[in-house]
Amino acid sequence: MLKRSLLVLVLPLALLGISPASASVKASDIIQRAVEGFVRPAYAGLHDHAQALAKAMHKLCEAPSQAGLDAARVEFSATVYAWSSAEIIGFGPIKENNRLERMLYWPDRKGLGLKQVQAVLAARDALATDPAQLAGKSIAMQGLGALEFVLYGDGADALAGKDDPYRCAYGAAVAGNIETIAGEVADAWNKPDGFAALWANPGPQNPLYRDGNEAVTELVGVFINELEMVRDVRLKGFLGAKPDADKPKQAIYWRSQNTTNSLAGNLAGIDALFQVSKLGDALPEDARWMAQSIHIQLTNGVSTAKSVQGPIDKALADPALREKLEHLRLITSSLSTLVGTRLTAEFGLTAGFSSLDGD
Template identity: 55%
Template sequence: MALLLSLLTSPALAANATVEKAIDGFVRPAYADFHTAAAKETGDVQALCADRSPEKLAAAQEDFIGLVSAWSTVEVIRFGPVTEENRLDRILFWPDRKGIGLKQVQAALAGKDATATDLAQLAGKSVAMQGLGALEFVLFGTGAEALGVPGDPYRCAYGLAVAGNIEGMAKAIVEGWQDPAGIAGTWANPGPDNPLYRTDDEALTELFDVFVHGLEMTRDVRLNGFLGANADDDKPKQAIYWRSGATVVSLGANLAGMKTLFEASKLANLLPSDADWIAGSISFEFNTSGRMIGHAITPITEVLAAPQRGGLPAFRLITSHLSELFGVNMAGALGLSAGFSSLDGD
């Protein structure tokens, strides 16, 4: 019995169990939700193209927000099938500091590029033309109101191809994580012959990095991209999803996803008893972040004009607190270090 207990509580088994909980409790269901939202949006746009009306346009716009929320929840997972076939950038090409994507989408709409309405051909085009940014412009950008009345079918046909492209990628990612011979099995079973994770610490560090780099993305790339040190420095039109009013929805979903992953993985159970305060502090900050900003679909200009700029500065401060808790306190307690960030070049 003593031997059995020692095996069940060994660091290796605990690390493997943590990874398995992360996969089954967050990664797989979150990607499944993304696929469901993508399929719903494709159906909405298809219905809109078949019978243009203000009501059907509103439905497609509303479910676009749901799609953004579903993607923003799981986009902190930046390894595995989402990195294959350049899917990460194809789903969301952002930041687009030079407006390259916008120009390409506008050019396709102006020139009625027939190849962009063909799903197979669209998938081989510029990443900026085939993801959420492109679909947002189709549904919310200049000229989008024309989708609510009968007329030229091109814009809707292009939007349908983009929506279908996103749905197809979501389906492929779901299938990739369900494959027992794929990333899920590789990540949860480190060993000397494993091509990606040779040790338990390497597998655990992959999970740990989701929080470290996810917080970095939310704060340094997303928030700091438009939120200035004071109101005079704010740049609302540089905010992600500003056209659809989904900026705050996306930011909130980023942290909500990390909160769910933290809870589902039971990562806190690996902490020594004298470091329990770290897990308590992390939970407190995650819970506070959800109250800091509203999740209404609101133009970012209105959010920034609200008292305390809609809670965004406080929300940013919380991400910094969480970064220290994960990157310094928890890392030290677990003997881990964060790996290279794919965001370093942004």
């Protein structure tokens, strides 16, 4: 599983261009904008989509049909995009109670999660059809990856008929679990005295953020870490240096054809967070072009990802579509350099970390 190691950055007051006395206040403004303008809406939106997905699954189980299956798949794709945008905030409430891994167990290079999902479908474990009971089982059995296999894996077409009611019941339980997790995280971010208050109000007595520098460093780390995640883990995980090195079945959401939909959601989330936080306004005036360049490149990245449709193996086999994926790799590499090197240099950041550590 992917592990995010500690981000070690030294953030000087020059970042905010203000005096020490007002540093935490200005940092609070940046973080408050990030929370109110992106984090809360993103997780609220995820919860809304998860609710719609759960309803679609229950409707499918009650009255199996191809139209019902198609509707559930549409809601699944919408939920994947919503999650892909929200998941860039991979700290705070989503890290509690293994919610992050329960929502998405990936990468699963050894296929352990897949085997567990296949095993529960074969064994028809009644407990796995109860969302409350499912929440206590293996993390690999209760999130988006598990539901993707239910809806798109071997035997999924049976959901359109009445031959495999257990598969649908299990899928509905997984969808219900996803809805519960999304709701818990959304509620936690909205608590007046919860994590958001700690992040936006740094101080000597704060157990997580002792000053404004640490609070803003957390935000800067999102952009650095998530861009590297998109480039090095999600994209390069299946896109080889040459076509014969491609690994389409290592692509996230390859069964549901949501690989590029997910990448677009990641980049759209990063762009939205960067814009609403107005972090770029803290740049020296002669370096403000960076903020605009970051926005333009993220927008181009989203458009490029969305332009690659259909099965990822066929996209990789199509020279024109593969060229678009190569272009997306160039965009993410350029963004990683712009944000992780040039932006941090302007802010006087000292980076001494490996932001992503995969096993």
